[in-house]
Amino acid sequence: MIGVGIIGAGGISQSHANGYSQLSDQVEITAVADLDYERAKLAADRWGVKHAFSDYRQMLQLDQIDAVSVCTFTRAHCQPSIDALNAGKHVLVEKPMAATAEEGIQMVKASRQNHRILMIGMKWRFMPEVLAAKAFIDDHKLGKIYYAEAIGWQHRGIPGRTFIQKETAGGGAFMDNGVYTLDTVLYLMGHPIPVSVSGTSANIFGHSPDGGWEAERFNVEDFGTALVRFEEGMTLFFAHSWAINFKEQWQVRIAGGRGSAEIYPFSNPKLRLMHGGYSDLSELTPTDLPPGSIDIGYEIKQFVQAIEHGLPSPVPADTFLYTNLIFDAIYRSTDLGREVNFDLPDLLKS
Numbered sequence: 001m002i003g004v005g006i007i008g009a010g011g012i013s014q015s016h017a018n019g020y021s022q023l024s025d026q027v028e029i030t031a032v033a034d035l036d037y038e039r040a041k042l043a044a045d046r047w048g049v050k051h052a053f054s055d056y057r058q059m060l061q062l063d064q065i066d067a068v069s070v071c072t073f074t075r076a077h078c079q080p081s082i083d084a085l086n087a088g089k090h091v092l093v094e095k096p097m098a099a100t101a102e103e104g105i106q107m108v109k110a111s112r113q114n115h116r117i118l119m120i121g122m123k124w125r126f127m128p129e130v131l132a133a134k135a136f137i138d139d140h141k142l143g144k145i146y147y148a149e150a151i152g153w154q155h156r157g158i159p160g161r162t163f164i165q166k167e168t169a170g171g172g173a174f175m176d177n178g179v180y181t182l183d184t185v186l187y188l189m190g191h192p193i194p195v196s197v198s199g200t201s202a203n204i205f206g207h208s209p210d211g212g213w214e215a216e217r218f219n220v221e222d223f224g225t226a227l228v229r230f231e232e233g234m235t236l237f238f239a240h241s242w243a244i245n246f247k248e249q250w251q252v253r254i255a256g257g258r259g260s261a262e263i264y265p266f267s268n269p270k271l272r273l274m275h276g277g278y279s280d281l282s283e284l285t286p287t288d289l290p291p292g293s294i295d296i297g298y299e300i301k302q303f304v305q306a307i308e309h310g311l312p313s314p315v316p317a318d319t320f321l322y323t324n325l326i327f328d329a330i331y332r333s334t335d336l337g338r339e340v341n342f343d344l345p346d347l348l349k350s
């Protein structure tokens, strides 16, 4: 039986508890911790869990805990993850990986040093359409990739709560939802090495008095765009807005000289795969998609299987680090008002 602890008992923790309880023959949730002890205790009672703590470090001392889910707000992803890895526990940490790239780097180092799984809770990696596109691209059906787009236009989606302050979220629309399209496009492209980023991030609607969130607390971006240049001349256009006066539209699109892959996660059809030349381009979208799901329960199943069978992290943290590196570069580019060089950290250099 794998013993699991959940750190952070806010909104998303319930989905993790549900995911683990679907695997009750393999997993037992042993403890829950939240800075707010009452919240931890309520969750423990709701889930039938033995231990509740306000200090997660007490939880990490329990020998019966093999793994933890880190469900804290983003600013508090790094330290609990590192402490858990140093205590010999496997870690599933919610998206985004961290508030900054430097935090992400320290997390990857802790995972490597302790030989423990560090998995990022990026449920889109298991979306059947993403898996089909990945197989298509890995089969060289696109030819040489030269351009990609990762766009999330939310019409009215400012979440409020802990998501609208740097002190808890690290950033805004990028960290909350831009991370989905950005990680997906980088994953599909096979994590090419960025060389520069020209970006902008802004607060357009954050201080609106009629939004339903506490506008005076709002200090993150609700909108941003970036052009990322990669080695060998590829470019990526990335954009996300929590609130734009466009129709809601999310898309991840990749173009190569011999084909394309397009994913529209919230539209129909969700997937379009094309292959061929200028005059004989044809659609090869499969009718049968690979097994997968964006349900958090599916992601948790992958985590538990990896622990049980000694497999590598199903969403490896070092691949996910690129999202935080690009976000940092966009913020830097915004401050400087110009394109900035992308610094690849040593631990990503092979």
Ligand SMILES: NC(=O)c1ccc[n+]([C@@H]2O[C@H](COP(=O)([O-])OP(=O)(O)OC[C@H]3O[C@@H](n4cnc5c(N)ncnc54)[C@H](O)[C@@H]3O)[C@@H](O)[C@H]2O)c1
Binding pocket: 007, 008, 009, 010, 011, 012, 013, 033, 034, 035, 036, 039, 054, 056, 071, 072, 073, 074, 076, 080, 094, 095, 096, 121, 123, 161, 162, 175, 176, 296
């Ligand atoms: N995968 C998804 O679909 C999905 C959906 C929503 C949120 N998320 C991610 O999950 C994370 C949490 O989101 P949420 O909506 O649950 O936030 P939340 O603000 O509702 O809950 C966060 C909880 O963490 C606790 N906390 C913070 N620091 C702590 C610490 N050091 N020790 C113990 N507890 C601590 C807070 O007290 C709070 O109860 C965010 O990073 C968010 O991006 C993922």
